[in-house]
Amino acid sequence: MSTTRKLLAMIFMLLAFTGGAVFMYQAIQGGRAQPAFATVWPGSKPLPEFSLMDHSGNAFTRTSLQGKWSLMFFGFTHCPDICPATLQQLAIANSRLTESGTNVPDIILVSVDPERDSPEVMAAYVSHFGGDIRGVTGDIPELRKLTSAAGIFFEKSELPSGGYSVDHSAVVLVINENGAIHASFGAPHTIDAFVNDVPVLMGSG
Amino acid sequence: MKITTQVLSLAAIFLSACVPDPGPPVSITDVKILAPMPGSSAGVAYFKIENRSETTITVSRIDSPQYNDVEMHETTIEDGVSRMRPVESIRIEPASSVNFMPGEKHLMLMRPSASVVPGSPVTLEFHYDFGLLIVNATMQNRLPSE
Numbered sequence: 001m002s003t004t005r006k007l008l009a010m011i012f013m014l015l016a017f018t019g020g021a022v023f024m025y026q027a028i029q030g031g032r033a034q035p036a037f038a039t040v041w042p043g044s045k046p047l048p049e050f051s052l053m054d055h056s057g058n059a060f061t062r063t064s065l066q067g068k069w070s071l072m073f074f075g076f077t078h079c080p081d082i083c084p085a086t087l088q089q090l091a092i093a094n095s096r097l098t099e100s101g102t103n104v105p106d107i108i109l110v111s112v113d114p115e116r117d118s119p120e121v122m123a124a125y126v127s128h129f130g131g132d133i134r135g136v137t138g139d140i141p142e143l144r145k146l147t148s149a150a151g152i153f154f155e156k157s158e159l160p161s162g163g164y165s166v167d168h169s170a171v172v173l174v175i176n177e178n179g180a181i182h183a184s185f186g187a188p189h190t191i192d193a194f195v196n197d198v199p200v201l202m203g204s205g
Numbered sequence: 206m207k208i209t210t211q212v213l214s215l216a217a218i219f220l221s222a223c224v225p226d227p228g229p230p231v232s233i234t235d236v237k238i239l240a241p242m243p244g245s246s247a248g249v250a251y252f253k254i255e256n257r258s259e260t261t262i263t264v265s266r267i268d269s270p271q272y273n274d275v276e277m278h279e280t281t282i283e284d285g286v287s288r289m290r291p292v293e294s295i296r297i298e299p300a301s302s303v304n305f306m307p308g309e310k311h312l313m314l315m316r317p318s319a320s321v322v323p324g325s326p327v328t329l330e331f332h333y334d335f336g337l338l339i340v341n342a343t344m345q346n347r348l349p350s351e
Contacts, residue, residue, distance in 0.1 A: 077244040081307045082280055082287050084242055084347060117244070124243035128347070153286050160291055161274055161315070170287040187282050188308060 033200045037185060037193035040201070044180040050145040052110070052138035055122035060136040065179040069105035069202050071194070072173040074152050076113030076166050077125040083109075086172065086189050091129045093194035102199050105174070110146065111137035112154035113166050150181060174201050230258030231297075231333060235304075236342040238314070240323045248272075248314035248321065248344065250329065251305045256297040258335075264295040266332040271325070273316040280308055 052060040071090055075083030087109060094104040109126060111117035114137045117125075122135030137143070147154060147169075154168040170187035172194075183201050185193060236252040256262050269275050277292040292310065297303050305311050314327070321327060323346040331338040 077242060078247065079287075080247065080249045080278070080280070080289065080313060081311055082282075085307055121244035128243050157288070157290075159276075161276055163315070165289045167286055167288045169285050170282055171285055186285055187287065 033203070035183065035197040035200050037190075038174060038183040038197045038201060039186065040183045041181050044176060044178070044182050045149070046178070046180040047175070048145055048149045050138075051142050052136045052146070053119060055119050055126055055135035057119050060134075060138075062179050065175050067177055069103075069177060070108050070175040071105050071198070072108045072110060072150075072175055074110045074112050074147065074154060074168050074171075076111050076168070077117050077121055078113065079166070079168075082170055082187070086170070086187075087126075087129050087133060089189050089191045090172070090194060091133065093191050093198065096191070096195050097198065103202065105198060105202065107133045109133055109135045110143070111135060112143060112147070112152075112168050113156075114138060114140065114143070174198070229338065230260075230335065231256055231262060231331075231338055233329070233331060233338055233340045236329070236340055238327045238329075238342050238344045239347045240321075240344050242347055246315065246317060248317075248327075250312035250314060250327075250342075251307065252312075252329075252340070253302055253304050254295065254297055254331070255302040256299060259299045260334075261299060262297050262334050264297070264331055264333045266294075267312055268330040268332070269314060269328055270330075271318055271321050271327050272314045273318055274313075275329075276313045276315065277305075277310065278313050279310045282308075 047062050047065065049062055054060045073083075073086055073090065075086070077083075087107070090107045094107060097104045109122075111122060117135070117137050122137065126133040126135040143154075146152075150173055152169045152171070154166055157165045157167050159165060170189075172185040172189060173181050174183040174185070176182040185197070232255045234253050234255065236250065238250045239248060241248050254264060267275050267277060277295065278289050279292050280287060280289045282288075295303055295310070303310070312329070314321075321344055323344050325344045327342055327344050329340045329342070331340070
């Protein structure tokens with residue numbers, strides 16, 4: 001009888017310990033916020049060396065991305081709707097995060113249309129969004145160094161009217177303080193996705 | 206007999222006058238014309254084309270006296286890549302509609318014939334199987350306040 005009681009007590013303690021351990025594990029995992037919309041790149045991906053120029057005429061290199069978080073979008077100023085819509089969403093998201101006292105990332109537009117997007121054109125374009133968007137571009141080979149490493153596609157497409165458009169990836173990259181790709185947002189984009197996930201991503205960097 | 210015919214004709218005219226006007230079988234609503242972004246001279250227009258007839262209609266062309274070049278385009282995102290392509294014509298099934306909206310079909314307004322700025326009137330001329338529909342709208346600034 002005494003042996004049976006001891007056995008039962010041991011089984012009870014074992015079950016209680018196991019249950020407690022499972023509860024603790026779940027509590028720890030649940031406490032770590034996860035992005036709801038963005039895809040985190042396992043291990044992050046460092047960017048290679050590249051040499052571009054921003055809309056103020058300053059050099060823009062891999063070093064320019066270090067020490068702060070950035071949201072990077074690839075597009076062009078003649079893009080009729082998806083580029084201005086995405087930049088507007090990013091600007092509004094940053095504005096909302098600033099109002100709530102949250103640190104915000106830099107917003108960078110990389111133009112994949114250097115033929116038309118001079119620094120002057122880019123300066124007028126990014127100022128239209130009211131925020132601190134940095135427009136950058138450069139020679140095609142230098143752009144390719146960045147886009148190839150980031151898995152970004154872009155290609156000129158002639159239009160029957162004689163002009164041209166540029167096909168391009170619509171993803172928004174999240175670059176961490178080390179200048180590495182930490183995550184990405186796939187299109188179509190929403191302001192709520194940026195507002196929800198950007199602080200989570202920046203807190204998990 | 207002659208009097209009866211005249212009475213019937215008058216009655217028919219009276220009755221037809223009482224039937225509510227169904228309006229044109231095609232209507233253009235929700236028109237929004239957005240100013241070009243800095244660095245570009247191309248405006249963009251969005252709208253809804255509704256076909257209330259019992260026949261499929263095709264919009265073959267849209268013109269504007271304010272622009273020398275007006276093209277219907279469609280933006281698609283496939284495998285994460287955004288592409289914009291011209292659209293030759295728009296087919297609208299009976300009792301259905303087609304929306305021109307951001308990120309999808311849109312009208313490109315290129316090579317303005319005169320200065321067109323936010324607040325300027327812009328006329329769109331829709332050419333379709335059964336005639337011409339003219340819509341007048343006002344150009345808006347590209348970024349609406351939130």
